[in-house]
Amino acid sequence: MNRAARPRSPLAALGVILVAAALLVLPFALAQAGTAWVRITNLAILFALLALGLNIVVGFAGLLDLGYIAFYGVGAYVWAMLASPHFNLHLPFWAILPIGALAACVFGVLLGAPTLKLRGDYLAIVTLGFGEIVRIFLNNLSRPVNITNGPQGIARIDPVRIGEFDFSTTSKIAGLTFSGPIKYYYLLLVFLVVVIVLNMRLQDSRIGRAWEAIREDEIAARAMGIDTTSVKLLAFAMGASFGGIAGGMFASMQSFISPESFVLVESVMVLAMVVLGGMGNIWGVVLGAVLLTFVPEILRYTVEPLQKAAFGRTIVEPEVIRMLLFGLALVLMMLFRPSGILPSSARRREREGRQP
Amino acid sequence: MSVLLSATRISKRFGGVQALSDVEFSIRRGEIYGLIGPNGAGKTTLFNVLTSVYAADDGRFEFDGAPLSGLKPHQVAARGIARTFQNIRLFANLTAIENVMIGRHVRTRAGVFGAMLRTRATRAEEAAIEARAAALLDYVGLAARADDLARQLPYGEQRRLEIARALATEPLLLALDEPAAGMNATETSDLRRLIERIRGDGITVLLIEHDMKLVMGLSDRVLVLDYGRRIAEGPPAQVRTDPKVIEAYLGTGATSATRAHAEPAPAGARPGAVPGAAN
Structure with missing residues (x-):
C-alpha cells in the first residue's frame, strides 16, 4: 500500500534514529581497529549498491543475470576515462556519474534486447557470456587506439571532489579528523540511502508490480496488458544504471582499476549476496552484501591466529579455508533457508499485520 | 444491438x-x-x-x-479484451489486491521516474489504482481477502480473483x-x-x-x-x-435415443460415451 501514508509507530521511529546514529559514528569506531576496516565497510556499501541494482533484475523481475559485473565495469571505466590523466580529462563528479549511469544503462539495454525471449538457464548462459565479452573488450581495447589501456588498467583516477572538498585526503572538520576512507564512507552512505529509497519506491509502483507480474507468470502478465518486452528492458536498464553508479564510485575510491576487478567471480559474488540475503527483499539484499563482504575479511584475520594458537602452526591457508567456509555457508543456507535470510514475502506479512 | x-x-x-x-x-x-x-x-x-x-x-x-x-x-x-485462464494463472505469490492492481497497469501511466521521484501525479494515480482494486475485490466478494496471498485462496475464490483482475483492465x-x-x-x-x-x-x-x-x-x-x-x-x-x-456430444445415432434428454451431456463426453452416465 502507500507506504508514505502509513503511520509509523513511535517505536519504529526510535529504531530508525538509533540505527542512523550508529551508522554515523560507525567509521570512527572502526577506525580504532584500523583504517582497513573502514575500507572494508566502504566496500560492503559498494557491494550493497551493486546487489540492490542486481536485485531489480533478479529479485523483482526474476531474470537471472550472471554478467552483472559488466555494468559495474562500464561505470568504473567511464569514470576512469573521464577523470584521469589517461585522456587528460578531469570532469567533475556530478557530470561523470550521470554519464556512467547512462552508459551502463545503454549496455543494460544492449544485453536485454537480444535476451528478451530467454528465461532461466538460457538467460544465465547468455548474460554470463556478455559479462565475459565486456571484460575481454576492456582487456583488449588498447590497440589500435588506446581506449582502456588494456590489462595495465587506468591509474591515478580522480577522487570525488566537491568544490575544494577532496574526498581522498584527510581533513579536520569541527575538531574531528576525517580520513579519506571515512569521508568516502559518508558519501557512500548517502548513496546507499538514496538507492534504497529509490528501490523501495520502484518496488511499490506500477512498474515494480509489472516486474513482479513477469516474475510470477509472463503469459498472464501479457494478457493483463503488460508490455513484457519494454518492462523487461526497463529492469535491465535500471539495474545496470545502479551498477554503473556503483562502478564510478569504485573507480574514484580505488584510484586504480583494471579488467581484473570485473571477472565472473565478482558477478557470482553479487548474485550470491542477492540470493543469500533474500531475493526481492531490499533489506535482505543489503544484509547479504554486508555479510558476504565482512565474513571473509573477519575469517582472514582470525583463521591464521586461531590455528597458530591451537596447533602452533598454520595447517590450512586462510584463503583456502575462507572459500571452504563460504561454500559451506551457502550450502547450509540453501538447505535451511532457501529463500534467503530475509525472504521477500516478509514484506507482505508485514503489510498484512499493519492493515486493519 | x-x-x-x-x-x-x-x-x-x-x-x-x-x-x-x-x-x-x-x-x-x-x-x-x-x-x-x-x-x-x-x-x-x-x-x-x-x-x-x-x-x-x-x-x-x-x-x-x-x-x-x-x-x-x-x-x-x-x-x-480481458481473459481468464482455464488453468488459473494468478500471480501466486502476490496478494489478492496486488493481483488486481496489476490489472490496472494497462490503464495507468506512471513510469520509473515518476515512481522514483514519487511525484504528485504518481501518488494520485497509485491511490486511484488501489481504490479501484479494492472496489473490484469487493465487487467479486473478496474484500476480506485483499491481503491474502493469491495461492492461499480457495479454488473458487481464485477463480473470482482472476475475474476481478481481468475487470481491472476495463x-x-x-x-x-x-x-x-x-x-x-x-x-x-x-x-x-x-x-x-x-x-x-x-x-x-x-x-x-x-x-x-x-x-x-x-x-x-x-x-x-x-x-x-x-x-x-x-x-x-x-x-x-x-x-x-447432440451427435457431436453423444455420437452418431444418439439423436433419436436422446430426444427425451433434450440437453447435451456436459464435460468431455465424446462419441461413444454413455448418455445417462455423463450427467
Whole structure:
C-alpha cells in the first residue's frame, strides 16, 4: 500500500534514529581497529549498491543475470576515462556519474534486447557470456587506439571532489579528523540511502508490480496488458544504471582499476549476496552484501591466529579455508533457508499485520 | 444491438492437427455469448488466437470497429479484451489486491521516474489504482481477502480473483475460460450471479463452459465447435435440440435415443460415451 501514508509507530521511529546514529559514528569506531576496516565497510556499501541494482533484475523481475559485473565495469571505466590523466580529462563528479549511469544503462539495454525471449538457464548462459565479452573488450581495447589501456588498467583516477572538498585526503572538520576512507564512507552512505529509497519506491509502483507480474507468470502478465518486452528492458536498464553508479564510485575510491576487478567471480559474488540475503527483499539484499563482504575479511584475520594458537602452526591457508567456509555457508543456507535470510514475502506479512 | 467482435474464417493448425477451421461468429455488445464443444473442439485455441497468444493462420477478427490482427497480447488487452485462464494463472505469490492492481497497469501511466521521484501525479494515480482494486475485490466478494496471498485462496475464490483482475483492465469484452470448472454448486450459483452482474454493468461476456446448466442458462447465444469447426450457433433452446450438436456430444445415432434428454451431456463426453452416465 502507500507506504508514505502509513503511520509509523513511535517505536519504529526510535529504531530508525538509533540505527542512523550508529551508522554515523560507525567509521570512527572502526577506525580504532584500523583504517582497513573502514575500507572494508566502504566496500560492503559498494557491494550493497551493486546487489540492490542486481536485485531489480533478479529479485523483482526474476531474470537471472550472471554478467552483472559488466555494468559495474562500464561505470568504473567511464569514470576512469573521464577523470584521469589517461585522456587528460578531469570532469567533475556530478557530470561523470550521470554519464556512467547512462552508459551502463545503454549496455543494460544492449544485453536485454537480444535476451528478451530467454528465461532461466538460457538467460544465465547468455548474460554470463556478455559479462565475459565486456571484460575481454576492456582487456583488449588498447590497440589500435588506446581506449582502456588494456590489462595495465587506468591509474591515478580522480577522487570525488566537491568544490575544494577532496574526498581522498584527510581533513579536520569541527575538531574531528576525517580520513579519506571515512569521508568516502559518508558519501557512500548517502548513496546507499538514496538507492534504497529509490528501490523501495520502484518496488511499490506500477512498474515494480509489472516486474513482479513477469516474475510470477509472463503469459498472464501479457494478457493483463503488460508490455513484457519494454518492462523487461526497463529492469535491465535500471539495474545496470545502479551498477554503473556503483562502478564510478569504485573507480574514484580505488584510484586504480583494471579488467581484473570485473571477472565472473565478482558477478557470482553479487548474485550470491542477492540470493543469500533474500531475493526481492531490499533489506535482505543489503544484509547479504554486508555479510558476504565482512565474513571473509573477519575469517582472514582470525583463521591464521586461531590455528597458530591451537596447533602452533598454520595447517590450512586462510584463503583456502575462507572459500571452504563460504561454500559451506551457502550450502547450509540453501538447505535451511532457501529463500534467503530475509525472504521477500516478509514484506507482505508485514503489510498484512499493519492493515486493519 | 451492434456487433462488438466478429470473426471471419479463423483457422489455426498445430502440425497435423487442424485446431480451428474457418470459424465464423459475431458477438453483439452487451450479450453473454457461450462457447461450447467437446474436449479438444478448439475452444481454448480460439481464445488464444483471439488474445494473440497464438497468431491465426488465416482469418481475421474485427473488434470494436478495428481489426485485431498483428497485435501483441498486451495490445489486445489495451484494446479492451480481458481473459481468464482455464488453468488459473494468478500471480501466486502476490496478494489478492496486488493481483488486481496489476490489472490496472494497462490503464495507468506512471513510469520509473515518476515512481522514483514519487511525484504528485504518481501518488494520485497509485491511490486511484488501489481504490479501484479494492472496489473490484469487493465487487467479486473478496474484500476480506485483499491481503491474502493469491495461492492461499480457495479454488473458487481464485477463480473470482482472476475475474476481478481481468475487470481491472476495463474490458469491453470479458473472456472467461471455464470459470466454473471444479466449483461446487454454491460456488457455481455465486459465479452465475457475478457473470450476470458483470453483463448488467455493460460488459460483454464470452464464456467457455462445460457446465451445461450454467452456460445454457446464462448465454443469450451459444456457439458450438467440434473438431475445430462451427457446427451450430443460436439461442440455447435452439442449439440444445440441434441434431448436429447432440451427435457431436453423444455420437452418431444418439439423436433419436436422446430426444427425451433434450440437453447435451456436459464435460468431455465424446462419441461413444454413455448418455445417462455423463450427467
